[in-house]
Amino acid sequence: xxxxxxxxxxxxxxxxxxxxxxxxxxxxxxxxxxxxxxxxxxxxxxxxxxxxxxxxxxxxxxxxxxxxxxxxxxxxxxxxxxxxxxxxxxxxxxxxxxxxxxxxxxxxxxxxxxxxxxxxxxxxxxxxxxxxxxxxxxxxxxxxxxxxxxxxxxxxxxxxxxxxxxxxxxxxxxxxxxxxxxxxxxxxxxxxxxxxxxxxxxxxxxxxxxxxxxxxxxxxxxxxxxxxxxxxxxxxxxxxxxxxxxxxxxxxxxxxxxxxxxxxxxxxxxxxxxxxxxxxxxxxxxxxxxxxxxxxxxxxxxxxxxxxxxxxxxxxxxxxxxxxxxx
Amino acid sequence: xxxxxxxxxxxxxxxxxxxxxxxxxxxxxxxxxxxxxxxxxxxxxxxxxxxxxxxxxxxxxxxxxxxxxxxxxxxxxxxxxxxxxxxxxxxxxxxxxxxxxxxxxxxxxxxxxxxxxxxxxxxxxxxxxxxxxxxxxxxxxxxxxxxxxxxxxxxxxxxxxxxxxxxxxxxxxxxxxxxxxxxxxxxxxxxxxxxxxxxxxxxxxxxxxxxxxxxxxxxxxxxxxxxxxxxxxxxxxxxxxxxxxxxxxxxxxxxxxxxxxxxxxxxxxxxxxxxxxxxxxxxxxxxxxxxxxxxxxxxxxxxxxxxxxxxxxxxxxxxxxxxxxxx
DNA sequence: CTGAAAGCGCTAACAG
DNA sequence: CTGTTAGCGCTTTCAG
Numbered sequence: 001x002x003x004x005x006x007x008x009x010x011x012x013x014x015x016x017x018x019x020x021x022x023x024x025x026x027x028x029x030x031x032x033x034x035x036x037x038x039x040x041x042x043x044x045x046x047x048x049x050x051x052x053x054x055x056x057x058x059x060x061x062x063x064x065x066x067x068x069x070x071x072x073x074x075x076x077x078x079x080x081x082x083x084x085x086x087x088x089x090x091x092x093x094x095x096x097x098x099x100x101x102x103x104x105x106x107x108x109x110x111x112x113x114x115x116x117x118x119x120x121x122x123x124x125x126x127x128x129x130x131x132x133x134x135x136x137x138x139x140x141x142x143x144x145x146x147x148x149x150x151x152x153x154x155x156x157x158x159x160x161x162x163x164x165x166x167x168x169x170x171x172x173x174x175x176x177x178x179x180x181x182x183x184x185x186x187x188x189x190x191x192x193x194x195x196x197x198x199x200x201x202x203x204x205x206x207x208x209x210x211x212x213x214x215x216x217x218x219x220x221x222x223x224x225x226x227x228x229x230x231x232x233x234x235x236x237x238x239x240x241x242x243x244x245x246x247x248x249x250x251x252x253x254x255x256x257x258x259x260x261x262x263x264x265x266x267x268x269x270x271x272x273x274x275x276x277x278x279x280x281x282x283x284x285x286x287x288x289x290x291x292x293x294x295x296x297x298x299x300x301x302x303x304x305x306x307x308x309x310x311x312x313x314x315x316x317x318x319x320x321x322x323x324x325x326x327x
Numbered sequence: 328x329x330x331x332x333x334x335x336x337x338x339x340x341x342x343x344x345x346x347x348x349x350x351x352x353x354x355x356x357x358x359x360x361x362x363x364x365x366x367x368x369x370x371x372x373x374x375x376x377x378x379x380x381x382x383x384x385x386x387x388x389x390x391x392x393x394x395x396x397x398x399x400x401x402x403x404x405x406x407x408x409x410x411x412x413x414x415x416x417x418x419x420x421x422x423x424x425x426x427x428x429x430x431x432x433x434x435x436x437x438x439x440x441x442x443x444x445x446x447x448x449x450x451x452x453x454x455x456x457x458x459x460x461x462x463x464x465x466x467x468x469x470x471x472x473x474x475x476x477x478x479x480x481x482x483x484x485x486x487x488x489x490x491x492x493x494x495x496x497x498x499x500x501x502x503x504x505x506x507x508x509x510x511x512x513x514x515x516x517x518x519x520x521x522x523x524x525x526x527x528x529x530x531x532x533x534x535x536x537x538x539x540x541x542x543x544x545x546x547x548x549x550x551x552x553x554x555x556x557x558x559x560x561x562x563x564x565x566x567x568x569x570x571x572x573x574x575x576x577x578x579x580x581x582x583x584x585x586x587x588x589x590x591x592x593x594x595x596x597x598x599x600x601x602x603x604x605x606x607x608x609x610x611x612x613x614x615x616x617x618x619x620x621x622x623x624x625x626x627x628x629x630x631x632x633x634x635x636x637x638x639x640x641x642x643x644x645x646x647x648x649x650x651x652x653x654x
Numbered sequence: 655c656t657g658a659a660a661g662c663g664c665t666a667a668c669a670g
Numbered sequence: 671c672t673g674t675t676a677g678c679g680c681t682t683t684c685a686g
């Protein structure tokens with residue numbers, strides 16, 4: 001099999017204990033001995049067995065991330081950042097895809113628990129109580145979800161929604177349709193919360209539709225319902241739904257933005273590629289992913305007294321799907 | 328800490344060995360004893376420590392996947408399928424993102440090697456010799472890359488390219504520009520190979536441009552060069568580049584498909600959402616991902632005499648960016 | 655500063 | 671069928 005610590009010890013003419021120390025606590029060993037050990041390790045291409053190390057230290061050097069859908073660029077953006085930050089900190093990362101199933105979420109975290117030092121749970125659909133239970137299985141950091149006592153990295157979706165409404169109101173819109181994402185989704189609740197306050201403040205007429213699947217097909221379905229309600233602007237839960245809306249409206253010969261304005265949420269790369277380009281809100285996915293890992297790493301050697309919740313700012317990106325209403 | 332096999336043994340009034348057997352080789356233990364053990368395990372919420380098990384069995388129950396870019400939907404499509412199939416087979420999965428860097432690829436595989444039973448290496452940029460070296464570190468399965476002696480799941484890109492050329496020729500195109508992806512990319516070589524044979528067979532005039540970065544920006548850059556060469560059709564290395572080409576042509580007031588036809592490759596979801604919708608080749612990402620895992624699992628308990636290479640068929644998807652040339 | 659020895663949680667012979 | 675025993679590769683007392 002592979003080269004073990006004993007091979008290195010033999011080659012460096014020291015004991016395995018010294019090799020171990022040279023590798024993990026360099027200050028405990030004489031520089032001369034240490035360099036001899038390091039040389040031997042390098043020559044042999046020795047890589048410590050993390051599992052064995054973890055068995056005794058209780059730390060695995062791994063973290064996990066569970067996301068609702070790996071086909072959603074929003075989550076893969078987070079994943080990419082998590083992966084990068086973790087690698088940088090010399091951690092390896094487990095991924096799991098819950099397929100939007102809360103039960104699977106809990107199961108996956110539990111399955112990972114033994115092999116990781118902690119997990120980043122993205123936009124969980126679990127209820128608070130279940131989330132607390134899950135948090136008991138391993139060190140948990142939430143992403144886009146808040147729960148007292150659990151560290152979290154959240155993006156200011158509510159603020160983004162307020163920016164959208166302010167933008168539409170400034171353009172002259174007074175009747176707006178909102179296409180809800182999944183009711184259980186914390187993100188949808190946040191976005192809706194921002195929407196509600198902004199709508200109330202501006203005396204706007206709101207048509208509250210859905211929930212719809214947060215996918216292209218959901219947008220297709222939602223578009224017709226929205227149009228029937230006669231708003232001058234349609235605010236979708238996210239970009240993918242908005243792209244579905246755009247497609248459906250195009251098929252029906254309804255012009256965007258002349259007949260109706262449309263907004264998305266997330267600023268996926270593709271939001272800028274459709275025609276007209278989509279007005280949307282940019283989510284700081286990379287930043288949030290990085291933050292989540294930092295929170296987790298901090299949490300691992302903290303006294304767990306305070307669970308920080310870091311919020312990353314969103315930003316409205318005005319493009320071609322919003323203009324003043326016709327009449 | 329957590330509940331161990333000893334706790335279960337104590338509670339079931341048996342030895343740890345019996346617990347172990349009851350869990351891993353049920354047939355070796357009396358049904359009555361077994362159910363007692365299982366009950367105890369369930370009551371205690373016992374979860375075997377895979378790391379400890381792996382230390383002795385030599386199997387970890389984990390697999391790894393390394394991809395060039397987690398922001399590329401093509402790879403996340405593969406990842407999603409790999410994840411799903413692995414979970415189904417009771418394996419956990421490590422991900423790593425090499426950021427298109429061959430050196431990082433090798434490093435990441437080596438880093439994973441100790442913690443996994445094998446890894447799926449997607450579209451590696453490594454040279455054959457380095458790839459062989461990497462294959463020595465762990466059980467390797469390649470995705471979209473062939474190497475003698477190493478199992479691989481490949482998509483028939485060359486066939487897809489041939490389908491594109493045949494399609495364009497049928498429409499009447501006789502001068503075609505190809506926008507190369509990275510020169511080191513096996514995928515680009517495959518696509519180019521398919522293109523070359525089809526072009527030769529059809530007596531088509533080929534303008535070979537690039538290489539370009541396989542991204543939106545690469546397409547932006549490539550578009551102008553392509554137009555300058557005066558082809559009636561532009562064949563991009565992949566969808567993302569094609570979308571960049573589309574955007575650049577639109578900005579320059581060049582009509583697609585009236586002035587020039589454009590094709591992509593991959594059939595990302597967004598290929599159908601742009602306007603006009605992109606003619607492209609659908610890649611069986613999910614199927615290939617699943618196949619890769621199956622190959623890996625088979626490989627793990629095989630005699631390693633034959634390394635199968637499974638090819639999944641691509642499919643041309645004709646949409647709105649291709650029509651007969653003007654003149 | 656370094657070595658010997660005791661395990662971490664688990665499985666795999668080897669005896670009963 | 672079941673228990674005892676010996677480690678897997680590594681870190682960490684505890685003595686030198």
